[in-house]
Amino acid sequence: MLTPPDVAFLPLLPILIVLAGAISSTLLGFWVSRRTLTFINLGATVLSALSLGWLWNRGLTAFGGSLIADNAALLLAFVVLVGTLMTLLVSLDTAWRARVSFPEFDAMLMYAVTGCLLIAFSGDLIVMLIGLEIMSLSGYVLATLQGSRRAEEAGLKYFLLGAAGSAVLIYGLAFVYGATGSLNYAAIAERVGSVQGLQPQNAGILVGGALLLLCGFAFKVALAPFHQWTPDVYGGAPTSVSLFLSTVVKVAAFAGMLRVFAGALADAPGWHSVMQILIAATLIVGNLAALRQTNFKRLLAYSAVAHTGFLAMALLGTPQMGGAALSYYLLVYTLMTAAALAVVAALQRSEAGFQISDMRGLYYRHPGYAVCLAICLASLAGLPPFAGFFGKYLVFQAAFQNGYVWLSVLAALTSVAALVYYLRPAMLLFMPDRTPAREYAHGQRPATTLAVALGVAGVTVLGLLPNLWYGWGASPFIWTLLAGR
Amino acid sequence: MTFTDWLPTLMIFLPLVGSLLLLVVPKTFRDEVAGFFAALTLGVGLAIWRGGGSELFRWDWIPPLGITYSVQLSGVSLALALVTAFMSFIAILYAARRIPNPGPMLSLILAMETGLIGIFAAQDLLLFYVFFEDALIPALLMLAMYGKAGRMKALVKFAAYTLFGSLLMLVSIIGVRYLGGSPTFAMTDLKANLVDGPAQAWLYLGFLAAMAVKLPLWPLHAWLPDFHEQNHDSGVPDVMGTLYKVGGYGLFTFGIPLFPEASLELRPILMGLAAFTALYAAWIAFRQTDWKRLLAYAGLSHMGFVALGVFSLNETAVIGAMYLLAFQNLYTGALFLSVGMVQDRIGSLETRVGGLMTQAGALSGLTMALWFASIAVPGLAGFVGEFSILLGAYQVSPWLTFIAGITTIAAAAYALTAFQTTFWQARPRGGVAVRDLVHTEWLVLGLPLAVLILFGVYSAPALNLMQPAVRTVLAALGGN
Numbered sequence: 001m002l003t004p005p006d007v008a009f010l011p012l013l014p015i016l017i018v019l020a021g022a023i024s025s026t027l028l029g030f031w032v033s034r035r036t037l038t039f040i041n042l043g044a045t046v047l048s049a050l051s052l053g054w055l056w057n058r059g060l061t062a063f064g065g066s067l068i069a070d071n072a073a074l075l076l077a078f079v080v081l082v083g084t085l086m087t088l089l090v091s092l093d094t095a096w097r098a099r100v101s102f103p104e105f106d107a108m109l110m111y112a113v114t115g116c117l118l119i120a121f122s123g124d125l126i127v128m129l130i131g132l133e134i135m136s137l138s139g140y141v142l143a144t145l146q147g148s149r150r151a152e153e154a155g156l157k158y159f160l161l162g163a164a165g166s167a168v169l170i171y172g173l174a175f176v177y178g179a180t181g182s183l184n185y186a187a188i189a190e191r192v193g194s195v196q197g198l199q200p201q202n203a204g205i206l207v208g209g210a211l212l213l214l215c216g217f218a219f220k221v222a223l224a225p226f227h228q229w230t231p232d233v234y235g236g237a238p239t240s241v242s243l244f245l246s247t248v249v250k251v252a253a254f255a256g257m258l259r260v261f262a263g264a265l266a267d268a269p270g271w272h273s274v275m276q277i278l279i280a281a282t283l284i285v286g287n288l289a290a291l292r293q294t295n296f297k298r299l300l301a302y303s304a305v306a307h308t309g310f311l312a313m314a315l316l317g318t319p320q321m322g323g324a325a326l327s328y329y330l331l332v333y334t335l336m337t338a339a340a341l342a343v344v345a346a347l348q349r350s351e352a353g354f355q356i357s358d359m360r361g362l363y364y365r366h367p368g369y370a371v372c373l374a375i376c377l378a379s380l381a382g383l384p385p386f387a388g389f390f391g392k393y394l395v396f397q398a399a400f401q402n403g404y405v406w407l408s409v410l411a412a413l414t415s416v417a418a419l420v421y422y423l424r425p426a427m428l429l430f431m432p433d434r435t436p437a438r439e440y441a442h443g444q445r446p447a448t449t450l451a452v453a454l455g456v457a458g459v460t461v462l463g464l465l466p467n468l469w470y471g472w473g474a475s476p477f478i479w480t481l482l483a484g485r
Numbered sequence: 486m487t488f489t490d491w492l493p494t495l496m497i498f499l500p501l502v503g504s505l506l507l508l509v510v511p512k513t514f515r516d517e518v519a520g521f522f523a524a525l526t527l528g529v530g531l532a533i534w535r536g537g538g539s540e541l542f543r544w545d546w547i548p549p550l551g552i553t554y555s556v557q558l559s560g561v562s563l564a565l566a567l568v569t570a571f572m573s574f575i576a577i578l579y580a581a582r583r584i585p586n587p588g589p590m591l592s593l594i595l596a597m598e599t600g601l602i603g604i605f606a607a608q609d610l611l612l613f614y615v616f617f618e619d620a621l622i623p624a625l626l627m628l629a630m631y632g633k634a635g636r637m638k639a640l641v642k643f644a645a646y647t648l649f650g651s652l653l654m655l656v657s658i659i660g661v662r663y664l665g666g667s668p669t670f671a672m673t674d675l676k677a678n679l680v681d682g683p684a685q686a687w688l689y690l691g692f693l694a695a696m697a698v699k700l701p702l703w704p705l706h707a708w709l710p711d712f713h714e715q716n717h718d719s720g721v722p723d724v725m726g727t728l729y730k731v732g733g734y735g736l737f738t739f740g741i742p743l744f745p746e747a748s749l750e751l752r753p754i755l756m757g758l759a760a761f762t763a764l765y766a767a768w769i770a771f772r773q774t775d776w777k778r779l780l781a782y783a784g785l786s787h788m789g790f791v792a793l794g795v796f797s798l799n800e801t802a803v804i805g806a807m808y809l810l811a812f813q814n815l816y817t818g819a820l821f822l823s824v825g826m827v828q829d830r831i832g833s834l835e836t837r838v839g840g841l842m843t844q845a846g847a848l849s850g851l852t853m854a855l856w857f858a859s860i861a862v863p864g865l866a867g868f869v870g871e872f873s874i875l876l877g878a879y880q881v882s883p884w885l886t887f888i889a890g891i892t893t894i895a896a897a898a899y900a901l902t903a904f905q906t907t908f909w910q911a912r913p914r915g916g917v918a919v920r921d922l923v924h925t926e927w928l929v930l931g932l933p934l935a936v937l938i939l940f941g942v943y944s945a946p947a948l949n950l951m952q953p954a955v956r957t958v959l960a961a962l963g964g965n
Contacts, residue, residue: 324549383622384615393611393655394550400659408659412652419648420641427629427640467547474549 011060011069015117017048022110029103037106042088049081068123071478075327076120076255079334083248084113086338086451091240093445094345098238100145112138116252124184125173128256136162139249143237154236161229169216175209185264193267207270214271220253224282227305234301239345246304247334262319282309287417297353310395317398323479325394328470332387339455340376343369346448347439356425361433370429372456379459381422387462490542493558496529497603504595516581519591523574530567533558551669555608560954561807562605568811569728572818573598579822579929580721597623597725604731610658611670631717639711646708650695657691676742689747700732700788703762713781720825724818733791733810742961755796756882760889763789767895776824776834779903787813793889794874802877803955809870816858819933823852830919836903840912844919849908851930858937860896865941
C-alpha cells in the first residue's frame with residue numbers, strides 16, 4: 001500500500017523564501033541591475049529571519065521527519081542568516097571593485113544559503129548531504145567567480161579538496177546506514193543507544209562510519225589536518241567571498257556536525273577520542289601558523305582555523321551544554337569575523353587584503369573603522385567585555401564539565417598565541433605613523449559601514465548582556481531533541 | 486534597595502562615563518571634564534569610607550551561567566579603590582599639562598580606573614576576571630599610542646605573560662565552581678562549596694599563575710621592566726601600571742578563602758619565591774642606569790614583600806602586605822611622575838645626570854622624601870607596611886624573612902646611589918637650566934607625600950579599615 005508523502009510547506013518557509021531570492025536572482029538578472037537583486041535578496045534574508053521567529057517553539061516537521069524545524073534548527077538558521085545579511089551588505093559596496101558584480105554572484109550566494117539552511121533543518125543524513133552539496137557547489141563557484149589567477153587557484157583547490165571531503169563523507173554515510181539500517185537521525189540514535197538494535201558485528205562498521213563522517217566534516221569545517229585548503233581559499237577568494245565562506249558556510253557545516261555527532265551518533269563509540277586529537281591539533285596548528293602571517297587576510301584565515309578548534313570543543317560537551325555553547329559561539333564568531341573582514345573589504349587596495357604592517361596608524365586616518373576593527377580583534381581574542389569572551393568561556397566550560405580538562409587547558413594555552421597575533425595588528429592601528437596611507441582612498445561606503453556597525457554592536461551588546469541570546473538558546477530541551485527524538 | 490547600595494557601582498562606572506564623555510567634549514574643556522570625573526569618583530569613594538564601607542550588592546547578571554554582578558567596597562578593597570581613585574586623579578592632573586594632545590590619554594586613564602576599581606569591588610569570581618581583563622585593554626592602548634620605539638616587543642611580552650596567566654585562571658575558575666558544585670560564581674556561594682583534596686591544589690596553581698604574573702613573582706616578572714621602560718616619558722601610564730598590581734590583592738581576597746588547604750600546603754615554597762623575588766629585584770635595581778627600569782625593579786622588590794606577607798598567612802603580615810600594597814602605589818606612582826618631570830626638564834631618564842638639586846630644590850626635595858617612603862623610613866607609610874610584614878612573617882619562617890629583610894638594606898643602597906648621582910654631585914658644564922616645580926606639579930608630588938606622611942604617622946584609620954577584613958579572610962584557614 002502506497003502512503004502519500006508527508007509534504008508540509010510551513011516548516012520549509014525560511015528555506016523557500018531564500019530559495020525564492022535565489023531563483024529571482026537567476027531569472028531577473030537579465031532585466032535588472034545587480035544592486036536591485038542584492039536589495040531583493042536582503043529583503044528575502046530578513047523575511048526568512050522573521051519567519052524563523054514565527055516558527056519558534058512549534059516543532060514542525062516535514063517529509064516524515066526528514067526535515068525538522070525545531071528550535072535548534074531555528075537558532076542555527078538565524079546565525080546563518082545573520083552572516084548572509086552581512087555578506088550581502090558588504091557585497092553591495094565591494095562586488096564591483098572585486099569584479100564579481102554580476103547577477104550570478106547573488107544567485108550563487110543565495111543557493112548556497114539555501115543549502116546551509118537545509119543542513120540546519122535536516123532530519124536525516126540525505127537531506128543533510130543534499131544541503132551540504134548545494135552549499136559546497138555554490139561555494140566552489142563563488143570562490144572562482146572573480147576570474148583572476150588567485151581566485152581560480154583558490155576555487156580549484158577548494159573544489160578538489162572539497163570533493164574529496166564529500167566523497168569521504170558519503171562513504172561514511174553509507175557505513176552508518178549499513179550499521180544501523182536507517183538514515184534518519186532519530187532512528188540512528190535509537191539503534192545506537194540500545195544494544196539490541198545494534199549487533200556486535202555492526203559496531204565496527206558504525207565506528208568506521210562515524211570516523212569517515214568525522215573526516216568528511218573535518219574537511220568542511222577545516223579541522224586540522226584537513227585544514228590546508230583554508231588559508232589559500234580564504235586568502236585567494238575575493239574578500240566578500242572569504243567572509244561568506246568563513247562564516248556562513250562554516251556555521252552550516254557545524255550545524256551538520258551538531259546534528260550528526262551530538263544528535264544521531266551521540267552514543268556511538270570511538271569518535272570522541274579521535275575528535276579530541278583533531279581539536280588539539282587544530283588548536284596548535286591554527287594558532288601557531290597564524291603567528292607567522294604577514295598578510296592580514298591570511299591571518300584571519302588561520303584564525304578561522306583556530307576558532308574551528310574552539311567551536312568543535314563544544315561538540316565534546318554534553319548536548320545540553322555544548323549545543324547552547326555552540327549556538328552562542330557561532331553567532332558571535334559570525335558577527336566578529338564578518339565585521340573584521342568587512343573592514344578589510346572596505347579599506348583594501350587589492351583583493352589580497354592588506355599587509356599587517358600597512359595597518360599602522362589606521363586610527364589616525366579612519367578612526368571609526370580602526371576602533372571597530374580593534375573591537376573585533378579584541379573579541380576574537382576573547383577579551384571581555386566583548387562577546388568573544390563568553391563564547392570562549394562557554395566552550396571551555398562545556399569541555400571541562402564533560403571531563404576534557406586537558407583539552408581546556410591546552411585551549412587556554414594556545415589562546416595565548418592567539419592573543420599575540422590579534423594584538424599585534426590591533427595595537428598597530430593605534431600607533432602614530434607618518435608614512436602615506438596605503439588604503440583604498442574611497443573606502444568608506446554606507447552599506448559596508450552598516451555591516452561593520454551591526455557586527456560591532458552585536459559583539460558589544462552580547463558581551464555585556466549575553467543573556468539576550470543565551471536566554472533563548474540555553475534551554476536544555478532544545479538540544480536534547482537534536483536527533484528529533 | 487537604598488542609594489548607598491548603588492555607591493560602589495557608581496564609583497566603578499563614573500570614570501567610564503567620563504571616559505566616553507571625553508570623546509565628544511570640545512577640546513577646551515577636556516581637562517576639566519576629566520579632572521571633574523576623577524575627583525567625583527574619589528569623592529564617592531570617600532563617601533563610602535565615611536559610611537563605613539558598603540554592603541554586598543548582588544544582581545543576577547547571566548542567570549543560566551550562574552554569573553552574578555556582586556560588588557562590595559569595604560575593608561581592603563575600599564582602601565585600594567580609594568588609592569586608585571586618588572592616584573588616577575593625580576595622574577590626570579599631571580597628564581593634562583604635560584602630554585601634548587592629552588585627550589586619548591585622559592580617556593584611557595579614566596577607562597582604566599573603571600577596570601581597576603571594578604577589580605577591587607568584584608565579589609564574583611567571573612566578574613573579577615572580566616574587570617581583570619578590562620583593565621588590560623587601556624593599559625595596552627596607552628603603550629601602543631604613547632610608547633617608545635621598542636613598544637611592540639614590550640607590548641607583546643606584557644600581553645602574552647598576562648594572558649597566559651589569566652587564561653589558566655579562567656580554567657581554574659570554571660573548575661572551582663563545577664568541582665565544588667556551587668550554584669553561582671559569587672564568593673558567598675563559592676565559599677560555601679569549597680573544592681577539597683588534590684583538585685584544590687591544582688586549581689590553586691591555575692589561579693596562582695595569573696596572580697604571580699600580575700604580582701609579579703619571579704620567574705614570571707620579565708614583562709615588567711620593559712613595560713615601564715617603553716611607556717611614555719611622563720610616567721603617567723606607569724602610574725596606572727603600578728595600580729595594576731592586583732596580584733597580591735587577588736591572592737588575598739580569592740586565593741586564601743577558596744584554596745585554604747592548598748595555600749597552607751604551598752606556603753613554604755611560595756614564601757621562598759617571594760623572598761627571592763624581593764632580594765633578586767633589589768639586586769638588579771642596583772645596576773640600573775635608567776630611572777624607569779630602576780623604579781620597575783624597585784616595585785618588583787616591594788611586590789616580593791607583599792607576596793611574602795600574603796603567603797605567610799599570618800595576620801600581622803597580611804595586614805602589612807595590604808597596607809604596603811595600598812601605599813606602594815602612592816609612592817611608586819608619584820616617583821614615576823617625578824621621573825617624568827626630570828625627563829621633561831633635561832630630556833633624559835639617565836640616573837647619572839648630576840646636580841639637579843642646585844637649580845630645582847623643591848623637585849629634588851619632594852623626590853627624596855618620596856624615596857624615603859619607598860625605602861621604608863619610619864614616619865612614612867612604607868615603613869608601617871614593611872615592618873608589619875617582617876614582623877608577621879618572622880613568626881612563620883625566620884630564615885626566609887631574614888633574606889627578605891636584607892632587601893631593605895639593598896633598597897637604601899640602590900635608591901640613595903641613584904638619587905645621589907642624579908640630584909647631587911656636580912652639574913655638568915653646558916647642562917640646560919633646570920626649572921623648579923611649577924603650577925600643579927606641586928600638587929602632583931605634594932599630595933601623595935602628604936598622604937604618605939599622614940598614614941605613616943597616624944596609621945590607625947587605614948589599619949582599622951583593613952584589620953576586620955583580613956581577620957575574616959584568615960578565618961577561612963580554620964585557626965592556622
